[in-house]
Amino acid sequence: MYTQFFNLTQPPFSIAPDPRYLFMSDRHREALAHLLFGVGSGGGFVLLTGEIGAGKTTVCRCFLEQVPEHCELGYIFNPRLSVEELLQSVCEEFHIALPESASVKAYVDAINRYLLDCHAQGKNNVLVIDEAQNLSPGVLEQLRLLTNLETSERKLLQVILIGQPELRTILAEPGLEQLAQRIIARYHLGSLSEDETGSYVSHRMAVAGASGPPAFPPALTPLIQRLSKGVPRRINLLCDRALLGAYVEGTHQVSRAILRKAASEVFSETDTPAPKRWAMLAGGVLAGAALSAAALQLIPSQPRGTPVAASPAALPAKPAAAPTGHATPEPALRELAALWGVAPGAGDPCEAAQQQELRCHQGKGGLYELRQLDRPAVLTLRDGPQERHAVLVALDDDKATLAVGGVRQQVSVASLAARFDGSFTTYWRVPRAFRDHVPAGGAGADVDWIAARLAQVERSAQPAQGQLFDAPMQQRLRAFQAAQGLKADGMAGPRTYMRLNQLGGVAEPRLLANRKEK
Missing domain, CATH: 1.10.8 (Helicase, Ruva Protein; domain 3)
Structure with a gap:
């Protein structure tokens, strides 16, 4: 295999929707924010469209995980139904007792009584319809009529339509203009x-x-x-x-x-x-969701720019026991610095690290890249408009360990990946006389260090002092970079130094220290 x-x-x-593989791009997060905004706004319809396989179901699953507790949820995934069949499906989804008379009026009356009872109990009702491009104009009009029941503040039934791009064309037809005017949020999920x-x-x-x-x-x-x-x-x-x-x-x-x-x-x-x-x-070689979001939501947060209406629905109103800490990245950097034995005091953690032959490195990538770097890092996590920072201190195949304010908590890799926006900051140890740029043909202690490390990797004799960063050495460096999955440019950048440190046995905190090497 x-x-x-x-x-x-x-x-x-x-292609199975395994929650462990959940990947939320910026546009997926924005689509999720539109759905959450629709639930929190009290409006009638929310529209999410996208090409086949663009991730609409992924967004929908995330939305279902974050629906507020006071919302009753109905989900219809096969909407190729008549008006009567749709109303019956609505009754079944919300556990409404079916009327004796199977007429449109009887179904509508039962649904309206249910909606009024829920409103009296402080509950909202949200109906999600997937593959909504299969709805006929008559069924869409009946959905609009169901949303007529309202108070002075909100609709008693909110409808989320999820479908392929042709759904936008259907809703633009003149006969559905009244429904189109009730769409309070719409988003098209691109590639x-x-x-x-x-x-x-x-x-x-x-x-x-x-x-x-x-x-x-x-x-x-x-x-x-x-x-x-x-x-x-x-x-x-x-x-x-x-x-x-x-x-x-x-x-x-x-x-x-x-x-x-x-x-x-x-x-x-x-x-x-x-x-x-x-x-x-x-032959036979080809083999063949609930996210652990609670732990991530305990991480202190801060708004990213101006808060939008989705924020109340995106996060729990009051997490159970939040670890102490702040939402700004500096405290997280200090916590990361402590793993390296750095006590930055009240100053900038990156400036303090330079006094101990360390450098901060900011990057953008995914968990795969962090596995390659194999060092703890401060991650930027997104939850709707909220921004959080946590120190990733350990990572294995299924679990990740985060640290916030001295408190460590374990989350699933899938849960972390859903909120990790790819931005991270880490430290790395610099060699003696390090320079940000080594010119072609240059010499110095840092060039000797690179030559010694390459010789160690190549299992060749250690070179004498006074090496030149000439064309042959750059070629050796490119070969090393290519073998390590790095950008093979022949330039000695931070990630090249990090990998040379690891292979050379330089003492640095490791992210995968407890993970069995393959």
């Missing part, structure tokens, strides 16, 4: 950008337990994005088949040729057709 070949715990690109595609692939590989040089080199990201059109489900199909192809060809890294061949097998419109041979060669 290719999972064993790549040292993975499970196939990373299954992932090139950067998001790279983060998505890395994230899923990381959750599946990938380590070492990436199976999908960063240089492949533009091609993955183009072949898949940035649609998550298409990315899954493409990358799953590419891993299978790499396994069949006996290579641990997917190439452009393998990726194009995979595209020809899973997409009919590809311009590089090839015979479907991998599936036959592999």
